[in-house]
Amino acid sequence: MxxxxxxxxxxxxxxxxxxxxxxxxxxxxxxxxxxxxxxxxxEPLKVGVPFQPVWEQWEKIATENGISKDLFYQRIKVNKWDEKRAATHSLMAGKHLRIEWTKEEREIAERNSLSANHMNLVITRINKLGWSKERALNTPKMSLKEQAKHIAEGTRKYHRERGVNSEFNKTV
Structure with a gap:
């Protein structure tokens, strides 16, 4: 047939x-x-476990560890991790020192628009940029417009220092 x-x-x-x-x-x-x-x-439909109840059960722990819902989902569905590991495994494990956040530090971060999902930015500021923990927590997250401005300033500085005459040297 x-x-x-x-x-x-x-x-x-x-x-x-x-x-x-x-x-x-x-x-x-x-x-x-x-x-x-x-x-x-x-062929029968494949029925999986609904994800939302699993996330709701682990959300508090995951967000305290800087794990977003999307990353938690990826770790479970794609990487086949168990829920506990997906919610608690540090993003920087094995790469840098593990940073423990006090309640006060989390509150400072929240006041500076650095929610639990942005704690990776704080860790990057400390580990890669060499900022102090205090500076990393007290510096608010930049808007995209501010980021673009800093990148443009850096590009102009780079070209000026190398004597390159280009459109990047012009201030906007």
Whole structure:
């Protein structure tokens, strides 16, 4: 029997529904994934564990450790980590000293728009830029416009120091 790939008949939708496969899933399997219709109407849907309840259970611990929801999800679904490791494993583990944050330091960071999701920025400031912990926590996160301004200033300085006459030397 020749495989069918294009026209899904009303009978196909009915058979799929009897097999627990809804209209959207059947259409997606055939039109988006390129499955043949016979496979699409018979292969059971894969049902995974809903992610939101898992995140809600670990959110407090994960955010305290600077782990975002997206990173937590990636660690579980892509890297196949267990929830505890995904929520507690430091982003910088093995690379730099682990930094423990006190309640007061977290409050300072929050006041400077550095939420738990931005603690990686604070760690980068300390480990890569050599800032003090106090300076890293007390310096607010720059807006994209401020970042662009600093990059432009740095580019102009770089070219001036090397005697390069270019459009980058001109101030805006």
């Amino acid at each position: 020749e495989k069918r790939y294009h026209y899904i008949t009303p009978n196909d939708y009915e058979t799929a529904e009897q097999n627990g496969i809804n209209y959207v899933a059947l259409s997606q399997r055939v039109r988006d994934y390129g499955w043949d219709i016979d496979r699409a109407i018979t």
